[in-house]
Amino acid sequence: MKYFIIILCSISLFVSCKSSDDQIEDMLSEYVKNIVKNPNSVDIHKFQVYDKVYNSEYRMDLPEKSKNNAITGKSDYVTFLFSAKNSDGIEIFREVSVYFDKTKKTFNSSFPENIDIENGNLSGTCKYYFGNLLTNWQIQNYCNDTNVTIMNVDTLGGRKKHITTVQNGTYEVNKIIPGKYFFKLINYNINLENVYGNYGNKKNYFMLGEIKKIMDFYQIYGREPYGYSDKKLFDVTIKKLERYQGEANETEFFDRDVIDIWKDFKKSVNHKFLDDFDIEDDYRYLNQFDNILIEPSIPTNHNIYIKNYFY
Template identity: 90%
Template sequence: MKYFVIILCSISLFVSCKSSDDKIEDMLSEYVKKIVKNPNSVDIHKFQVYDKVYNSKAGIVGWDKSKNNTITGKSDYIIFLFSAKNSDGIEIFREVSVYFDKTKKTFKSSYPENIDIENGNLSGTCKYYFGNLLTNWQIQNYCNDANITIMNVDTLGGRKKHITTVQNGTYEVNKIIPGKYFFKLINYSINLENVYGNYGNKKNYFMLIEIKKIMDFYQIYCRELYGYSDKKLFDVTLKKLETFSGEGNETDFFDNDVTDIWKDFKKSVNHKFIDDFDIEYDYRYLNQFDNISIEPSTPTNHNIYIKNFFF
């Protein structure tokens, strides 16, 4: 009889936990179904409840994962992964945060705000400006014939790359899965070594600054997605660039200083990044790396205006 009671309690506990999970999945599913065009295709893959926690010693409010992954009075939001089929019949995955209302029975908002899964599109204008602060020489124009590459970094249905070119100062990419993307523009017709060499006394200093821009982008946005092949080498290389830029352009740098720094950068990062974005000698040409978000069902505008001042 004793063992029967223990087994019965265990079954009861299992059913209770299972029903709690089902309840949360149902809440999430109903929330998503009101938004997507194919509600019957919605599938909740995983979720995590987060509680608001007050740290009395520090006097601050923070958030922790719910230990039992259940909804309580402390629950503040849920991060979950779902998929559904868009109008083209393609299964799209999105990770979303949803925030509870006061009753804890429904959600008042989400991040991102628009969690639809329909394709979006991207367009914008591309311009550049160079100005020599000593000679007052300047030039500005559209980035015609520049190559643009975008690649998704948060969708789980497979990596997708889109490539286009700038024509008449504008570009456009259609039928893009919504989510976060890395954006690269490069114009091989504008050689920065020529620009800085013809109108500046310290060409290599400014070439090192161009490398630093790319490394800063990698450190801020790419490290979580791609990681490093040699983190120590990356840190040492970036530290050198920070020291060089702090010295100003009074220091003479040589061509081999620039090429050695660039080689070390390429050795230090994940080679998948090099392959994904066709990285060769990007610092030598007009370029721009960005982190952007593609909104579903609506046009996303991303204008590029590259301003380079030198002396």
């Protein structure tokens, strides 16, 4: 009799948990189906409930994973992965967070706000400016003939690279799957060594600054999708650059210093990143790296204005 009761309790617990999972999955599915154009193709792959729990250290409510992954009075939002087919019949995957309303029976908002899966497009203008603060020399223009590369970094549906060129000061890329992308701009006609060398006496100091911009971008955005091949070397290199920035007036930097720092950067990061974005000696040319979100169904505008002041 004792074992019979235990078995009954186990079955009851299993059914209860399964029912809770089904309830959340149904809620998520219903939410997505009201948004996408092919609701019958919606598939919820996984989800995680987050509770709002008081943190005594920070003295405020903070999100925390639900231990039972079930809806309770503390439930705040759910992160989940879903897929559905867009108008072209292509299955698109998206990771989304949706926030409960007060009743905990439905959701009233999401992040990102637009979770549609239809293709988007990207366009924008591109300009640059260089100004020497001592000589008042300056030059500005549109970034014509600049190469623009974007690649998705949420790779649920595989990596997709788009490449275009700036013409008449503008660029455009169409039919882009929505999601997070890295954006790289580079113009091989604008050699920064020539710019800094002709109009300043601290060329290599400013070249090191160009490397630091790229390393700062990677440190903030690249570590999650790509990671490092040598994290210790990366940390040592960026600390060295930070020290160099404070020695601008005391230290003379040489071409060898710049080349060695760049080599260490390339050794320290994931080589997949270097291959994906065709990175060779990018610091020598007009460049910019950005992290952008391509919105579905509506145009995404990303204007570039690179301003470099030196002395």
